[in-house]
Amino acid sequence: MDHASLASTFNKDEPRVDWHDESLWWVRQKRDLQARSVADWEVLREVASAIKNNVLANLGTYLQAFESHAIKRGIVVHWAADAGEHNAIIHRILEENRITAMVKSKSMLTEECGLNAYLADRGIHVVDSDLGERILQLADERPSHIVMPAIHKKKEEIGELFHEFLGTPKGESDPQRLTEAARLHLREVFLTRKAALTGVNFAIAETGEFVVCTNEGNADMGAHLSDVHIASMGIEKLIPQREHLGVFLRLLARSGTGQPITTYSSHFSGPRQGQQMHIVIVDNGRSTQLGRADFKASLKCIRCGACMNTCPVYRRSGGYSYRTTVAGPIGSILAPNLDMRDYADLPFASTLCGSCTNVCPVKIDIHEQLYKWRQVLAKEGHVAHSKSLLMKGAAAVLSRPSWYQVSGKLLRWFLRHFPKIASKFTKWSDHRELPEAPKQTFAGWYKQNRVERNG
Amino acid sequence: MMTVGLFIPCYMDQLYPNAAIATLELLEGLSLDVVYPLHQTCCGQPLANSGFSHLTQGCNALFIENFSRFDYVVCPSGSCALHIKEHLSSLNQQEDATALASRVYELVEFLTDVIKIQALDASFPHKVSLHHSCHSLRGLYLAQMSELSSPTFSKPNDLLNMVDGLELVKLERSDECCGFGGTFCVFEEAVSAKMGKDRVDDHVVSGSEYITSSDMSCLMHMEGILKRNHSATKVIHIAEILNSKSAPNIEPKG
Ligand code: SF4
Numbered sequence A: 001m002d003h004a005s006l007a008s009t010f011n012k013d014e015p016r017v018d019w020h021d022e023s024l025w026w027v028r029q030k031r032d033l034q035a036r037s038v039a040d041w042e043v044l045r046e047v048a049s050a051i052k053n054n055v056l057a058n059l060g061t062y063l064q065a066f067e068s069h070a071i072k073r074g075i076v077v078h079w080a081a082d083a084g085e086h087n088a089i090i091h092r093i094l095e096e097n098r099i100t101a102m103v104k105s106k107s108m109l110t111e112e113c114g115l116n117a118y119l120a121d122r123g124i125h126v127v128d129s130d131l132g133e134r135i136l137q138l139a140d141e142r143p144s145h146i147v148m149p150a151i152h153k154k155k156e157e158i159g160e161l162f163h164e165f166l167g168t169p170k171g172e173s174d175p176q177r178l179t180e181a182a183r184l185h186l187r188e189v190f191l192t193r194k195a196a197l198t199g200v201n202f203a204i205a206e207t208g209e210f211v212v213c214t215n216e217g218n219a220d221m222g223a224h225l226s227d228v229h230i231a232s233m234g235i236e237k238l239i240p241q242r243e244h245l246g247v248f249l250r251l252l253a254r255s256g257t258g259q260p261i262t263t264y265s266s267h268f269s270g271p272r273q274g275q276q277m278h279i280v281i282v283d284n285g286r287s288t289q290l291g292r293a294d295f296k297a298s299l300k301c302i303r304c305g306a307c308m309n310t311c312p313v314y315r316r317s318g319g320y321s322y323r324t325t326v327a328g329p330i331g332s333i334l335a336p337n338l339d340m341r342d343y344a345d346l347p348f349a350s351t352l353c354g355s356c357t358n359v360c361p362v363k364i365d366i367h368e369q370l371y372k373w374r375q376v377l378a379k380e381g382h383v384a385h386s387k388s389l390l391m392k393g394a395a396a397v398l399s400r401p402s403w404y405q406v407s408g409k410l411l412r413w414f415l416r417h418f419p420k421i422a423s424k425f426t427k428w429s430d431h432r433e434l435p436e437a438p439k440q441t442f443a444g445w446y447k448q449n450r451v452e453r454n455g
Numbered sequence B: 001m002m003t004v005g006l007f008i009p010c011y012m013d014q015l016y017p018n019a020a021i022a023t024l025e026l027l028e029g030l031s032l033d034v035v036y037p038l039h040q041t042c043c044g045q046p047l048a049n050s051g052f053s054h055l056t057q058g059c060n061a062l063f064i065e066n067f068s069r070f071d072y073v074v075c076p077s078g079s080c081a082l083h084i085k086e087h088l089s090s091l092n093q094q095e096d097a098t099a100l101a102s103r104v105y106e107l108v109e110f111l112t113d114v115i116k117i118q119a120l121d122a123s124f125p126h127k128v129s130l131h132h133s134c135h136s137l138r139g140l141y142l143a144q145m146s147e148l149s150s151p152t153f154s155k156p157n158d159l160l161n162m163v164d165g166l167e168l169v170k171l172e173r174s175d176e177c178c179g180f181g182g183t184f185c186v187f188e189e190a191v192s193a194k195m196g197k198d199r200v201d202d203h204v205v206s207g208s209e210y211i212t213s214s215d216m217s218c219l220m221h222m223e224g225i226l227k228r229n230h231s232a233t234k235v236i237h238i239a240e241i242l243n244s245k246s247a248p249n250i251e252p253k254g
Helices: A003-010 A014-037 A041-057 A058-073 A083-096 A108-113 A115-121 A131-139 A155-166 A175-194 A218-225 A240-255 A286-290 A296-300 A306-310 A328-338 A355-361 A366-379 A385-398 A399-416 A417-424 A442-454 B010-015 B017-028 B044-048 B059-065 B079-089 B094-102 B109-114 B136-140 B154-158 B187-204 B214-229 B238-242
Strands: A076-080 A103-104 A125-128 A195-198 A202-204 A212-214 A226-236 A263-270 A276-282 B005-006 B033-035 B070-077 B104-106 B127-130 B210-213 B234-237
Touching: A003 A103, A014 A240, A014 A263, A014 B187, A041 A058, A041 A115, A041 A240, A058 A076, A058 A195, A058 B059, A076 A083, A083 A108, A083 A115, A083 A195, A083 A226, A083 A276, A103 A115, A103 A175, A103 B187, A108 A115, A108 A226, A108 A263, A115 A125, A125 B079, A131 A155, A131 A226, A155 A175, A155 B136, A175 A296, A175 B044, A195 A218, A202 A240, A212 A240, A218 A263, A218 B094, A226 B010, A226 B104, A226 B234, A240 A306, A263 B079, A276 B033, A286 A296, A286 A328, A306 A328, A306 A355, A328 A366, A355 A366, A355 B104, A355 B136, A366 B044, A385 A399, A385 B059, A399 B234, A442 B010, A442 B017, B005 B017, B010 B214, B017 B033, B017 B127, B017 B234, B044 B079, B044 B234, B059 B094, B059 B187, B070 B079, B070 B109, B079 B094, B079 B104, B079 B136, B104 B109, B109 B154, B109 B238, B154 B238, B187 B214, B214 B234
Parallel strands: A076 A276, A103 A125, A103 A195, A195 A226, A226 A276, B005 B033, B005 B070, B070 B104, B127 B210, B210 B234
Antiparallel strands: A202 A212, A212 A263
């Protein structure tokens, strides 16, 4: 099913759409307040964008620098060309250490690679420790948002799940009490797991350190209690220097959730005594995107989620309508890079309103890339044949004033005399009246009132 | 005298001639030499936004042929004006195309930035709410955008404030997209209609009698929803307000 059909299903429950829209709009408003509380917010975005452009222009150099510094710190660095390699590397590390259970904090990259399922097939049990992800794991669902993965779930639904799996009282939906229950449940997990996997928000090339941002402290909890800490990162997560961190930490949470900063910004600089620390650096299509001049800037993304929160289409179609790990506007410019045919609909799931581009803390020209993807997809033949015929017909008419005038006349005549039939021809009329067609066009009026009158 | 070529988008020519007439009269009232070239059609945006910009050469050639001779080209649609400004191209005369594109103005910005209009002889004693079309706002910067931390300004509001008796009402979400989006309105019908409904509700709740905009396409979409719901709120192109003299009896459609 494409975005339009999935979105149309989502819209069958209008109160839910309203609730989804309002929850996210509330976050967008918090973001606005935070952005305005920082003097020179727009300058900060500009700086962040410039730093990331520099990283992308010198990615190879920075990756090598990061690797050599990380190795000096006692971190084992692995390189994965794709999702399969990423999963196999992690499986091997666990196997070598005879570990059959792992705790994992939020990592969209492992979602992208399908790690949980891969490990489950091989007898390794993974528990997600991010509250939102844990909820989804219990519900057997996928994240619908990169920062608030369970944003589509109401607290009553979460209460039901916790009642079933964690033994909370039936009907309990108080967020505080549910969080308490999850905390107790996870504490047990943290204490018994020997391996912990985290994501990486920022990897610092000059030092080989990395930073993980969470609100729940679950990355620290897992990593510090583990014998083996594995961190998965995409090749684009680098920043050149430590001093650049300030720029991104100021932007990330303000843009994404409207907090001044994430509650925990955990800095990892090497394994503690007796611990193993691994970093898996993953490409999985990113270098292909880097090679596409028009789309490479999409790799500047720091996964803050602001573009989703502001997107009027995302808010009213839900994360699942995008069928990708990263949904929303940024997902729609990333996905076709991986598979043009499967995701050809996504760049069209937008009105090109441009709000995403305006909130993006690293100034990715998201809506312009959506436009450019449309051109690529049409040229490569990934647009429905009927649509391309329609466009060819329209181009023929609009290139010839006389054809245009005749077609316009027919169209208006039809609209005037058979409005009911006309409305059956187009989806426009499912929720809207067609415009009334006037007898005379502006051109007709102009000829009568200006050209003829002036002779 | 300054010569102005009037570019009326195809759907306005066909469906909203009154908005086009108001634009023409408004410009004529400023003692400009305004001409509407009769062989114009469309800016080509519906093709380009659907991914078929390679089919827009015909539209581009026509536009260049029709409008090259003017000092300025004025268009009462932010979306179409933006499309021309950003994408007008030509295989063998790109320099001319680029120069021409830089002389294209949307009506509101032409009045505020080129003519620098200070007063208007217009009266419209109604509660009015302004719908920013995304292309006018985020493409042409006609007003401050809610996402950006920058000083407040609004070119359309400046003009509307010159109109006698007009009361501008505030919206809950000042610049959210209405969901028209060109072919998006049919290919993503469910989301488009829901976006339109939400946008219209915001205007109606604000007590607005007339939703106005510098883009008739957004208004056409919102009008469709208002009419389906038998709402008393109407839509009206900003040119019709700025050109309205005998406001109480105005009939925006005819
Ligand atoms: S594209 Fe920009 S706004 Fe969207 S998630 Fe990435 S950094 Fe945030």
